[in-house]
Amino acid sequence: MHKLLRLARLCLALLVLAAIGQQLALHAANNFSFANFFSYFTVLSNLFASLVLLLSACTPAQQERPWLSLLRYLSAVQMAIVGLVFALLLRHLDVGLMQAWINTVLHYLMPIAVVLDWLLAPAPAPLARKALGKALVLPALYLAYSLLRGQQTGWYPYPFLNPANVGGAAGVALYAAGIALGFVLVGGLLLWAAKGRRPAAPA
Known part of the structure; x- marks a missing residue:
């Protein structure tokens, strides 16, 4: 069972790397900005997930x-x-050059697979509550980066981060607060759920 889990993690990691590599090649072929490509939270989160899956495998x-x-x-x-925001805010938008299989892997398969991996193979020891605070650090840094870079370049990775699309800075703040609340709720739920599914200590 454990060997199958590790194999599944390895396969998922390689699949997402292949998807991102293919998407990057499409961007390069059309002279799109590499900086913009690596400024999507979806891309960064999937790369992070692939690294974690490789380590776990x-x-x-x-x-x-x-x-x-x-x-x-x-x-x-x-x-x-990534999965929730795409489903609620982005799935009706034109994803441009993104091929259908890449979109499925990055926005549907990986969110489900990574969450299931956490729930079905919980950590051997419980995480402290401060883990929830740590889960907010990278998204906060990403938000600051996206807004600062957007002000300088005029390009934003997502429509709800562009003040021109959401009624100004107040609209951006509202969306950011809503997504931050989502992080807190999801993070708290995943932390609680994993504690209830920890493997029993050996006798």
Whole structure:
């Protein structure tokens, strides 16, 4: 069972890397900005998830260290938000050059798979409550980066981050607050759910 799980993690990691590589090649062929490509939260979160999956695939479950458990938790929270935000705010938008299979992998398959991996193979030891706060650090840094870069370049990775699309800075703040609340709720739920599914300690 554990070997199958590790194999599944490896396959998922390679699949998402192939999807991102193909999408990057499409961008390069059309002279799109590499900086813009790597400014999408979806791309960054999927790359992070692939790294965590690779690390997990190389680590037997009984040898999982707290730092790896934390990375798995952070990845699960981020990918859950990727899936939810896409489904609620972005799925009706034109995804441009993104091929259908790439869109499916990045926005549907990976969010579901990473969350299930966290829930069905919970950390050997419970994470502290401060893990939820850590789950908010990277999204906060990403938001600051996106807004600062957007002010300088006029390009925003998502429509709800562009003040011109949402009625100014107040509209951006409203969307940001809503997504931040989503991070807190999802992060808290995943933390609580994993505690209830921890493997029993050996006798």
